[in-house]
Amino acid sequence: MTAERQCPKCGQIIPWGQVECPLCTERTSYFWSLRRDTFLLLTLLVLLLLFVATGFATKFYHAQEKVIAEQWFARGEAELRAGQASAAVEDFRNALAYSRDNAKYRLELDKALLAAGRLQEAHARLLALWEQEPGNGVLNLELARLAVRQSSVPEALRYYHNAIYGEWEKDPVEQRHAARLELAQFLLRSGQKAAAQSELIGLAADLPPDSGLETQVGSLLLASGENDQALKLFLEALRLNPGQEAALFSAGEAYYNLGNYSAAAHYLRRALEGDPHSTRAQTLAGTARLILSVNPSEPRLSRQERAKRTFRAFQQAMARLLNCAASRGINLQAGQESRRLQSLYAQAMDVQPDVQIPALGEDSDLRATVMDLAFDIENATAQECGQPQGLDLALLLLGRAQGGGRP
Template identity: 30%
Template sequence: MIRLFRWVSAHFATPRLLIEITAIAVALYGVDQFLASLETRELRTEARHDFDRGESLLQQGRAAEAIELFRHAHVEDRDNRTFALGLADAYLTDHQPERAQSGLEELLAADSNDAEANLRMARVMSEEDDPTRADSYYHRAIYGVWHPTQSAPIARDRTAARMELAAWLAGRHQNRELLSELLLLDQSARTDPAVAAQLPALYAEAGDLNRAESSYRTLIRFNPSDPKVYAGLGQIELDRGNFRGAREAFEHASRLDPDQGEFQQKAQIAGRALDLDPTSRHLAGSDKLARSTAILNMAVAAAQNCPSVEPEVVQAGAALLHGHAPSESNDASEVRLQSAEDIWHELPPSCASPEDAAVLSAIMHKMDQ
């Protein structure tokens, strides 16, 4: 068209003709641009429709079908990072991390600080069992650039990414690293019930029962009528050896939900452990001996029905029960407790009644602390 315009200009040029030709050329260009824009809008509309259908299928667990729709949406609109991220999600759900990685590498090549792409790359590395790189990508996601949306503010996205990292570390039993992340999440937990709900179990997994207990008390402020929260606190107190606190928490849970028999059963276990606790301060010698004798008696009774325990160990415990010991003898108490421990370490839980096993487990765990 340009060459024709030049040729006409050179041979027949008049001001009026040039104006008319120019107007026609501009009009044709405008029509061409309009048609191209219309086609682009139609393709993007179709791509968005495919993406929305793909998301619906992915939520239904139909990842393989969703992949085809996400792929089509991505091909039709390659500049849309949401479509690229959706395709990566579908590949990950379908356990195809290598294909997810390929698309994510393109996104990160364009923007290495893209937090959402880094988060998905962390999941890829986790799926491919590359913990060093997974950890690195998780931290890049946390400290990267998040794109704000109406449904998820940036601060919440960062917190969610850190929570996912914490859960991943818990699954790998990396307790020291896990504890570091949980301490950073504490501030969010004070104002966000969703975060607060997850911290106690993670603190317990990290081995910090004191912070687990504190986290449950924070959660109680959000959910003072939730019996499961009190039951969770009761279990932490039982694991800590605070049998009185455990009994109170389980009893509170039972009052909130009387139909849940497990809460009352746990309260009874905590109460029995409290009554038998040989480590209680200011315990008279005679009381300690009575408690150690009762504990040994439970262990021997369970072991006598269990062929897997060495007979000599059981016989030694039984002999102590039938022997005479001074009522104030601390040594006699310690000998009985040691014998009970020896039996317990060989005793499969199935040999004792569930409640006796739970009581012995709680007491032995406290004695080992």
């Protein structure tokens, strides 16, 4: 019979057929399981702490990168404002090194390259951005400006129009107005007045009630030769701001160009009250007053006054004719009627005996004939001898405004 065995650890009888004590084996297995679970839990906890620490470290690193990028970007903006375009280029490159995908930084770098005169590099970079966002208003505007610098008119027009109808993140209406205004200025510089007028008229129809903006657009219309549309904007600007000097002067100039010298004198006088040293306003106002003083068609004039003005106009035109002919070495009495000045001189000699104040006061047809002749003389001498001054200029402009007139 086999002797019973006792466990040396716990003293319990080990059952027959088993090598180890069941009780001790069970305890060992339990404690081992317990230690293993604890170990796994601690391991997971450590891994979690490491993950969190890594996340914080990464976040801190990226935050530091962002701060450094913003510092370089701010420095680049300051350099660009100060006219240091080359330095700004390097600053923006440094900013992009810390924020590679920042579209704002990339665009400012392109602007700095343009300002630094590095047109080819700027063009390549802008096109790369444009291919990603062909409807971006800012990108199209910068490409338009680049095309202007490269004297590429078709490209400039294309990108300006893309900018006008493109997408803008901030203040889209104002940005589109500014782009169209810039396009109109470019067209005027290029001598394309009709195209500029078209853009400006379209812009004028969509302007907000802003006297400064209306005056600015009106001034460009005035420069393009569109006096009527310009005048409407100036008058609207004055309705919003009655004392605006620029609008007062421009309204006076528009009326002057349209031949309404009475209204021109009124607005120019008001403009000079605000800016008495404006040479241009003084010149236009002086000429307008001269025109009004010599015009025999002004309302509420007596017959005597109409006659005096007609007589004065004839005398002035004759003096201008004689001086012009003398300066050109033209013999007015040579009888060569193929010459315009000689023909006008012959007509003047025919009518001169009748150019007397009493006769002019009684005969309105005579006044009309004399004034038409004076206007013709001023036009012909302007073509032969150049633009006149003073009273001769007043008669020239009055004749063009009246088409010969009939006092």
